[in-house]
Amino acid sequence: MASLELTGVRKAFGSTPVLDDVSLSIEPREFIAFLGPSGSGKSTLLRIIAGLESADAGEVWLDGRRIDPLPPGDRGVAMVFQHYALYPHMSVRENMAFGLRNARVPADEIESRVSEAARVLEIAEHLDKKPGQLSGGQRQRVAIGRAIVKQPKLFLLDEPLSNLDAALRMRTRVELAQLKQKVDAAVIMVTHDQAEAMTLADRIMVMNDRRIQQVGPPMEIYSRPANIFVAQFVGSPAMTLLPAQLVEGNGTLANVRLGDGSEIATGVPRNGLPGGELRLGLRPEAVRVAAEGGTRAKVELVERLGERTIIYGRLSDGQPITAEDEGYSRVAIGDEVGLAIDGGAAHLFTADGTGHHATERAA
Amino acid sequence: MKAMTRHNLGGFLFVAPFLLLYLFILIYPLFLGIALSFRRVDLFGGGTFVGLDNYVRLLADPVFHQSLLNTFTVALMIVPTLTVLTLLLALALNRPARSATIFRGIFFSSSVLSVTIVTLIWRFVLAPDAGLLGEIATALGAEPLPFLSHPQLALPALALTTIWWSIGLPMMLFLAGLQQIPEDVYEAAALDRASKWTTFWRVTLPGLRRTLIVVIMLQTAAQLQLFGQAQLLTGGGPSGASRTIVLFIFEVAFGRWELGYATAAAEILFILILAITLTQYWATNRTREAEGGR
Numbered sequence: 001m002a003s004l005e006l007t008g009v010r011k012a013f014g015s016t017p018v019l020d021d022v023s024l025s026i027e028p029r030e031f032i033a034f035l036g037p038s039g040s041g042k043s044t045l046l047r048i049i050a051g052l053e054s055a056d057a058g059e060v061w062l063d064g065r066r067i068d069p070l071p072p073g074d075r076g077v078a079m080v081f082q083h084y085a086l087y088p089h090m091s092v093r094e095n096m097a098f099g100l101r102n103a104r105v106p107a108d109e110i111e112s113r114v115s116e117a118a119r120v121l122e123i124a125e126h127l128d129k130k131p132g133q134l135s136g137g138q139r140q141r142v143a144i145g146r147a148i149v150k151q152p153k154l155f156l157l158d159e160p161l162s163n164l165d166a167a168l169r170m171r172t173r174v175e176l177a178q179l180k181q182k183v184d185a186a187v188i189m190v191t192h193d194q195a196e197a198m199t200l201a202d203r204i205m206v207m208n209d210r211r212i213q214q215v216g217p218p219m220e221i222y223s224r225p226a227n228i229f230v231a232q233f234v235g236s237p238a239m240t241l242l243p244a245q246l247v248e249g250n251g252t253l254a255n256v257r258l259g260d261g262s263e264i265a266t267g268v269p270r271n272g273l274p275g276g277e278l279r280l281g282l283r284p285e286a287v288r289v290a291a292e293g294g295t296r297a298k299v300e301l302v303e304r305l306g307e308r309t310i311i312y313g314r315l316s317d318g319q320p321i322t323a324e325d326e327g328y329s330r331v332a333i334g335d336e337v338g339l340a341i342d343g344g345a346a347h348l349f350t351a352d353g354t355g356h357h358a359t360e361r362a363a
Numbered sequence: 364m365k366a367m368t369r370h371n372l373g374g375f376l377f378v379a380p381f382l383l384l385y386l387f388i389l390i391y392p393l394f395l396g397i398a399l400s401f402r403r404v405d406l407f408g409g410g411t412f413v414g415l416d417n418y419v420r421l422l423a424d425p426v427f428h429q430s431l432l433n434t435f436t437v438a439l440m441i442v443p444t445l446t447v448l449t450l451l452l453a454l455a456l457n458r459p460a461r462s463a464t465i466f467r468g469i470f471f472s473s474s475v476l477s478v479t480i481v482t483l484i485w486r487f488v489l490a491p492d493a494g495l496l497g498e499i500a501t502a503l504g505a506e507p508l509p510f511l512s513h514p515q516l517a518l519p520a521l522a523l524t525t526i527w528w529s530i531g532l533p534m535m536l537f538l539a540g541l542q543q544i545p546e547d548v549y550e551a552a553a554l555d556r557a558s559k560w561t562t563f564w565r566v567t568l569p570g571l572r573r574t575l576i577v578v579i580m581l582q583t584a585a586q587l588q589l590f591g592q593a594q595l596l597t598g599g600g601p602s603g604a605s606r607t608i609v610l611f612i613f614e615v616a617f618g619r620w621e622l623g624y625a626t627a628a629a630e631i632l633f634i635l636i637l638a639i640t641l642t643q644y645w646a647t648n649r650t651r652e653a654e655g656g657r
Binding site (some may be wrong): 050051057071072073074077078079081083085086087088089098099102123139146151 | 383463545547548550551552553554555556557561566571572632
C-alpha cells in the first residue's frame with residue numbers, strides 16, 4: 001500500500017493557477033525529492049500536504065487515511081522549514097517537546113524521545129540553550145530534531161540545505177542520507193538543487209509550470225528525460241540541444257543529420273519517431289574532444305574542473321555545443337577542435353518536446 | 364592618534380547643531396529647575412535660597428499628597444487597560460484585509476486630535492444633563508450619572524477620555540511588533556498541534572515582549588504627566604478629586620506664582636518617572652541577557 005497518495009490536486013492563488021491536476025503515489029519509507037525551478041509549484045504542493053495551504057480540488061491520503069480536510073497538527077506529518085522556524089523564546093528542549101506536549105504525550109515519554117533525538121543529532125549539550133545562541137547548522141539540527149520526536153509517518157523538508165554554507169551543506173546532506181535509514185517514515189524534500197535531489201532521493205519528481213514533468217529514480221531522470229525541460233534542468237552543465245533532420249534509411253535505429261552536415265547514428269528506434277523537426281540531445285560526456293572527430297567546433301570557453309575540462313564551442317553552422325575533455329586538456333579559446341559524438345548516448349526530442357531514447361542504455 | 368582626534372572632531376561637528384540645541388533647551392533648564400527648587404521665587408524674580416524648605420513643605424502638603432494619589436490612581440486605570448485593549452485591537456487588525464486597514468485608520472484617528480477637541484467631545488458624552496451617556500441612561504429609565512462632578516467618577520471619566528485619545532500609538536506599536544514575528548513560526552506551531560490559545564501565550568506574546576515593555580514604559584511616563592484632560596474636563600475637581608501632579612504644579616506656578624515650590628514638585632515627579640522607567644528598562648535588559656541576546 002502506498003504511504004502518500006495525491007490525486008488530482010489543483011490550486012490557484014486568485015486567478016493564477018499554481019498546480020494543475022497533480023497526482024502522485026509515494027511508497028512507505030521512500031525518499032522523494034520535488035525538484036523544479038522557483039515558481040514551479042513544488043513548495044505549494046508540499047504546503048498542501050502539510051495542511052498549511054488548502055487545495056482547490058483533489059485528495060491527499062496518508063497511510064489509508066484521507067488527510068486533506070484535517071488541520072496540520074492532526075495529519076501525522078512533520079515539517080522542517082527552510083528558515084528553521086524555531087520558537088525563539090523556548091530552549092532547544094522546549095522547542096522539541098512543544099508538539100508532544102500539545103499532543104498530550106506523557107512527560108517521561110517526551111523526555112526519552114527528546115534525549116534520544118538530541119543524542120542522534122549530537123545536540124545534547126545544547127538542550128538548554130535558546131536558538132539565538134546556536135549556529136545555523138545547530139539550528140538546522142534542532143529543526144530536524146523537532147520533526148523526529150513526533151515520530152511522523154511522513155517528513156516534509158522545505159529546501160532544508162539552502163541556508164547552510166557549502167561545507168556544512170555537504171555534511172548535512174550526508175547526515176540526511178543517514179537519517180533516512182534510521183526513521184521509519186517516508187520523506188519528501190523540496191529542492192531546486194539537482195545535486196541534492198540526485199544524491200538523496202530514491203525517486204525524483206521534476207516539476208515545472210504547475211505540472212509534474214517526470215517521476216523516476218535519479219539515473220532514469222538523468223538518462224531518459226521525458227522531455228526537453230527535464231533534459232535541460234537536470235545535469236550540469238546542461239544538455240546540448242541541436243536541430244537535426246532524420247536521414248532516410250532502412251535500419252531500425254534513427255540516423256540524423258546536423259546543421260553542419262555531420263551525420264550521427266543514434267541508438268533511438270526509428271519507428272516511434274514522427275516526421276518533421278527533431279532536436280538531438282547530447283550530454284557533455286557524450287561529446288569528447290578528439291583530433292580525428294568528424295564534427296568540427298570553434299572553442300569559445302574552457303572551464304577547468306580539475307578531473308575534467310568542459311569545452312563550450314560552436315559548430316560551423318553557429319549552433320552552441322558543450323563537450324568534455326580530460327583534466328589536462330590543451331584546448332584553448334579560439335582553437336578549432338574535432339569532436340567525437342557518441343551517438344548511442346544521444347537523445348532525440350520531437351517538436352512537442354517529448355524525449356526518445358535508446359532502448360538499451362549504452363553500457 | 365592625531366588622525367583619530369581629527370576624525371572625532373569631524374563627528375562632533377556633525378552632531379553639534381543638535382547637541383547645542385539639546386544643551387540649551389533641555390539640559391540647561393533641567394539644572395536651572397533644580398536650582399530653582401531650592402529657592403523661594405515669585406513673579407518679581409530673584410528670590411531667596413531656602414535649602415530643602417520647598418521639599419519639606421511638599422511632603423507635608425495634603426493637596427500635593429492628594430494629587431500624587433490621583434495621578435497614580437488614574438495611571439493605574441489607564442496603563443493596564445490601554446495596553447490590553449490596544450493589544451487586542453492589534454491582534455484583531457493584524458491582517459491584510461482592506462477592512463482592517465480602514466479600522467486601523469479609524470482607531471488611530473483620535474490620536475491626531477488636540478486635547479481641547481478631545482475634552483470637548485467627551486464633555487458632550489459625559490455631561491449628565493445633555494450628554495450622550497446621560498441621554499442613554501434617561502432613555503433606559505435610569506438616573507444619569509454625574510461623571511464630571513462626582514468625586515468617585517471624575518478619575519474614571521478622565522481615564523476613559525485618555526484611553527480613547529491614546530489608543531492609536533500603542534496599537535500601531537503592537538501591529539509593528541506582530542509583523543516582526545515570522546509567519547513560519549506560526550506554521551510550525553500549527554504543525555505542532557498548538558491551539559490558538561497556546562499559540563498566543565507561547566509564540567505571539569513572547570514575540571511581543573519587547574514591544575509590550577516599550578508600550579508600558581511610554582504610557583506610564585505619559586500618564587504620570589496627565590494634565591490637559593484634567594484641567595479642561597474637571598478643572599481638578601470636585602474638591603481636588605481629579606487634580607493630577609502636573610495640574611498641581613500648574614496651579615502653584617501660574618495661579619499662586621510660587622515658582623520655587625512648583626519646581627520642587629516638578630523635580631519630584633521627574634525623579635518618580637525616571638525611577639519607574641529605569642526599573643522597567645533594567646528588568647527588560649536582565650531578561651534579554653538571559654535569552655542570549657535575542
